[in-house]
Amino acid sequence: MTCRFYREQEVAMLLDMATTIEVVDECFRQLGIGGAENVPRHRARTPGFVLHGMHAAAEYLGTAGWKMYSTTRTGAKFHVGIYDIESGQMLALIEADQLGQLRTAAASAVGARYLAKKPITQLGLFGTGWQAEGQLTAMATEFPLTQAFVYSRDEEKRQAFAERMSEKLQIEIVPVHDPREAVEDLPLIVTATTSKHPVFDGNLLAEGALVCAVGANWTFKREVDVVTVRRADNWVCDSIEACRGEAGDFVIAAEEGYFDWTTAVSLADVIAGKAIGRNNQDSIVLFKTVGLALQDVALGTKFLELAANKPDLGMALPF
Template identity: 85%
Template sequence: MTCRFYREQDVAALIDMATTIEVVEESFRQLGTGGAENVPRQRARAPGFILHGMHASAEYLGSAGWKMYSTVRTGAKFHVGIYDIESGQMIALIEADQLGQMRTAASSAVGARYLAKKPVTQLGLFGSGWQAEGQLTAMATEFPLTQAFVYSRDEGKRQEFAERMSDQLQIEVVPVHDPRQAVEDLPVVVTATTSKHPVFDGNLLAEGALVCAMGCNWAHKREIDVVTVRRADNWVCDSIEACRGEAGDLLLAEEEGYFDWSKGVSLSDVIAGNAIGRNNQDSIVVYKTVGLAIQDVALGTKFLQLAANNPEVGIDLPF
């Protein structure tokens, strides 16, 4: 058994968002029923450099693996390694920026599938970057969206984003100049920013709204304010264990006395039927994601299944 190396363009050619959403949903279900195990992110630092690592096993797929990525001032490099659990052989090394964007977005879409008040034809989006693009694509794949209201601090970027995504998704993407317009009266609000501070006023949330907060995975940062956390009736994490280590949105609210981890549940338990994710139609729900390696391993394994039918994709590595 050889190990093959795959580049970003290979992933983009073979994986679509609809497939990704179904793969990620099943990975959550397996976490909830014992068919998979996830180990949260750890970080090693040097001056100007951070190495981030996380890993998981997917017994239900016969695979396991890790995601490693480095960040420096000029950017990040992502890789996923996949192993066959029967032989212990590493079978793939995958460039994983595209893969990571898609599984992150799919997590929000799966969360909204189980937690949002239906129907969902409109949403608010904070951010106009790479991750925001994935988030909007996933939500438009999952729901019959007609409008999205997008706010980011840079007027030019949000205008360009709105024009590009309107054309790409064939929905009306409206750039707004006031954060209020991306929150009020909307059933879903998604935050996909790099902000260290809350990006909207939680008092503006409609009854029954779902907030998908995915941009922050550092304990000292938050995109949603204490008001949002306090107003929520349900708090759902992609993983309680992972969020307790790095979800600043909730950790800082806990420090201030507005959140208790005993009230939170993992999405895997909601999907497996072991926990309640939404009390009723008027409940405000917060879905907090920091990203899980099981999603990378599951999607990487699905990619390998598709690549097996495309032998021209990838190259063999000498180990």
């Protein structure tokens, strides 16, 4: 069997958000019942350059793999490698920027599927970049959204984002000038920014709100403040192990004495029925995602399944 190389445009051609959400849901379920193993991200650094690596084994799929990406001042380059666990053969090398956007957004949608107080027809969104676009698309795929309130510091960017996404999703996107307007009285708030500091005041959260914090995956960054952490009744991680090493939102709050890691539960355990993710309808829930390699491996495997029906896609590699 020959390893094949696939480019971004081929990934975009075959994968959609609805499919990705179901793939990621099953990822979490399998983690909860022991059908897969995930190894958190590790980083190697030198001035001006960071190499990020993470890997996972998915017994339930018969595959394993890794995600590696580099970040520099000029941007990031993402790749996923998929292996057959029986033969050890490398099946594919996939350019993974598009794949990463899909699985990151789907993780939030899956979290909201199990943790949000329904119905969800409105949300607040912080961020107007590539990941924010994916987050909004995923939530509009999962829920019957009619309206979203979007905040970023750059007025021009948030206006352009609102116009572009309202046309794409056919819902009302309201660019707001005050962070308050993207939090107050809303059942779901998503943060997908590059900010090192909290982007809203946790005192503004409504009873029963779910916060999906996505953007910060370094211990010195946090998008949500201590007030949000303290007001939460439930604290849920995509992976407690990964969040302990990366989620500044929790790490900093713990260092300041406002959070106890023993109170956190994993979404996998919630889905598997081993933990409670929401105490009641009035509970404020904080769901933190830093991204899991298992999601990349599972979605990469799904892509290969779809690509098998299109033999003209990809390029054979000499190994």
